[in-house]
Amino acid sequence: DIVMTQSPDSLAVSLGERATINCKSTQSLLYTSNNKDFLAWYQQKPGQPPKLLIYWASTRESGVPDRFSGSGSGTDFTLTISSLQAEDVAVYYCHQYYSPPYTFGQGTKLEIK
Amino acid sequence: QVNLVQSGTEVKMPGASVKVSCKASGYSFSTYGISWVRQAPGQGPEWMGRIVVYNGNTNYTQKFQGRITLTTDTSTSTAYMELRNLRSDDTAIYYCARLKYGCSDFWGQGTLVTVSS
Numbered sequence: 001d002i003v004m005t006q007s008p009d010s011l012a013v014s015l016g017e018r019a020t021i022n023c024k025s026t027q028s029l030l031y032t033s034n035n036k037d038f039l040a041w042y043q044q045k046p047g048q049p050p051k052l053l054i055y056w057a058s059t060r061e062s063g064v065p066d067r068f069s070g071s072g073s074g075t076d077f078t079l080t081i082s083s084l085q086a087e088d089v090a091v092y093y094c095h096q097y098y099s100p101p102y103t104f105g106q107g108t109k110l111e112i113k
Numbered sequence: 114q115v116n117l118v119q120s121g122t123e124v125k126m127p128g129a130s131v132k133v134s135c136k137a138s139g140y141s142f143s144t145y146g147i148s149w150v151r152q153a154p155g156q157g158p159e160w161m162g163r164i165v166v167y168n169g170n171t172n173y174t175q176k177f178q179g180r181i182t183l184t185t186d187t188s189t190s191t192a193y194m195e196l197r198n199l200r201s202d203d204t205a206i207y208y209c210a211r212l213k214y215g216c217s218d219f220w221g222q223g224t225l226v227t228v229s230s
Contacts, residue, residue: 050220100174101172102160102163
């Protein structure tokens with residue numbers, strides 16, 4: 001199974017500042033036939049299901065604010081929130097859908113400093 | 114609008130089975146797959162398996178093999194997840210989600226399954 005490891009486990013950032021979360025997979029998530037990385041990012045707030053933010057490593061889901069961006073390829077990926085807002089406090093998960101069983105990272109808890 | 118509505122809270126004894134339903138609306142049910150993900154208290158999401166609705170093909174995480182069955186009823190646009198031989202560590206919120214390109218874009222509200230004697 002592909003193991004997803006996120007860093008850091010928790011992060012405190014001031015309002016308006018940049019937040020960066022990293023995700024590493026144990027094998028490449030790049031499917032060469034279509035040149036796409038099978039990596040998604042989710043945001044989860046207490047009492048809610050995860051919400052899809054980013055897929056194909058860098059494609060923003062419809063309705064997601066443009067302060068959220070994804071980057072990276074192969075085995076190393078990053079979620080960036082360019083200017084942290086209060087409503088961004090949540091746990092963030094990376095998720096590989098390259099090969100079943102699809103797996104999630106352990107999560108990064110984002111708080112306001 | 115896309116909506117996935119799951120069945121209600123379940124309380125089960127160890128060794129019992131549970132069957133959670135997930136009724137889809139707002140899209141062509143057979144065009145997308147359905148994944149099932151669970152989340153134990155205070156833990157991250159755990160992917161359990163998926164079903165390709167149009168042909169019924171399934172993939173399951175190894176740890177659930179032999180205990181889980183995913184099915185769909187296209188006449189009612191409903192997906193089902195059955196988990197057998199329940200243990201206390203199966204206590205979790207169980208989610209269904211629509212699969213888009215393999216990742217889950219729309220999620221159900223979740224079904225709490227508690228396993229306790």
